[in-house]
Amino acid sequence: MTLTPKQNRLLHVARSKLNLSDDVCRSALSELAGVTSSTELDQDGFTVLMGFFEYLGFAPLEAKGPNYGDRPGMASFAQLELIRTIWREFTRGAGTEASLTKWLERSFRVTSLRFLTKSDGQKAITVLKAMKSRAA
Numbered sequence: 001m002t003l004t005p006k007q008n009r010l011l012h013v014a015r016s017k018l019n020l021s022d023d024v025c026r027s028a029l030s031e032l033a034g035v036t037s038s039t040e041l042d043q044d045g046f047t048v049l050m051g052f053f054e055y056l057g058f059a060p061l062e063a064k065g066p067n068y069g070d071r072p073g074m075a076s077f078a079q080l081e082l083i084r085t086i087w088r089e090f091t092r093g094a095g096t097e098a099s100l101t102k103w104l105e106r107s108f109r110v111t112s113l114r115f116l117t118k119s120d121g122q123k124a125i126t127v128l129k130a131m132k133s134r135a136a
Helices: 005-017 022-033 043-055 077-090 097-108 118-135
Strands: none
Touching (some): 022 043, 077 097, 077 118, 097 118
16 A cells, blocks of 8 residues: 555655655665655555664654644644644743643633634744744
8 A cells, every 4th residue: 555645745755854865765765665755655655664764763743632632713723732732832842731821821811722713823833933043
């Protein structure tokens, strides 16, 4: 069975995060998985290659907060995770969920991330990115 598009993207993210050259990647593909291109990988080859990337220091991101499910009109799980991530980056790891909630109350009049609408989620992401770039 071939790779899913999500698995293929994960391989390319791992490659870029590890700053691996084309030559190193092609060598790993041929030596570890026995293929010449990531499009030829099967599930076993993917598992072996991801194990190699993890050995080199790649760690896939894990969800940091609760998933409130698919709610029409409300911010998606991906948006909420992005808001949490940018908040941690902006506060250099010192920001907590409570401090994020305080900022949301002041800025968007919501008492929790779960009450953030889709449009307010987009605005929050834009504002946080601007705040982060100004702080840098």
